[in-house]
Amino acid sequence: MGQIEWAMWANEQALAAGLSDPFLGCGLFPGAVPGPIPPFLDAPGSAAGVLVCLLEYPRSRRQKGSTMERCGQKYLTAVVKLFGPLTRNYYVRAILHAALAVPAGFLLSTILGTVCLGIASGIYLLAAVRGEEWRPIEQKPRERPQVGGTIKQ
Numbered sequence: 473m474g475q476i477e478w479a480m481w482a483n484e485q486a487l488a489a490g491l492s493d494p495f496l497g498c499g500l501f502p503g504a505v506p507g508p509i510p511p512f513l514d515a516p517g518s519a520a521g522v523l524v525c526l527l528e529y530p531r532s533r534r535q536k537g538s539t540m541e542r543c544g545q546k547y548l549t550a551v552v553k554l555f556g557p558l559t560r561n562y563y564v565r566a567i568l569h570a571a572l573a574v575p576a577g578f579l580l581s582t583i584l585g586t587v588c589l590g591i592a593s594g595i596y597l598l599a600a601v602r603g604e605e606w607r608p609i610e611q612k613p614r615e616r617p618q619v620g621g622t623i624k625q
Contacts, residue, residue: 477535479562479604482595483528486569489588490524520572524589527552527559527568533607541609549608560607562600569593 530549533539552559559565573589576582 478595478599479532482592485588486524486592487528489585490521492585533609539609553608560605562596566593566596
């Protein structure tokens with residue numbers, strides 16, 4: 473059996489966190505707005521959810537085997553590659569997700585996103601300790617078939 477690539481699990485978990493509870497809900501600044509909070513006043517929570525989704529949507533290339541690219545991933549891969557070591561290093565991702573999970577945990581409506589981010593943070597930390605790193609999925613140029621190369625002369 474091969475070695476488990478933990479970053480793949482963390483990627484799915486963090487993406488689920490970014491998509492749950494409309495972009496992490498209003499848990500980043502609980503109590504900032506009195507009473508029920510309308511969705512349009514939830515800018516900090518929405519911004520955090522969008523940041524997590526943009527960071528986690530591009531999958532990393534697997535060490536062995538093939539990796540299936542998500543639809544439209546190549547555009548966000550260019551953005552993630554632009555930030556270099558900040559987005560490539562899983563220690564940074566683990567700290568970022570843990571920092572986003574702490575304030576969101578104070579509100580019951582955002583507990584699902586908080587738990588997902590906490591789990592993703594732990595898995596990213598494990599992946600970083602094991603030496604994993606985010607690598608972009610590069611498209612291989614297609615080889616043209618050789619005419620007459622398969623036909624015996």
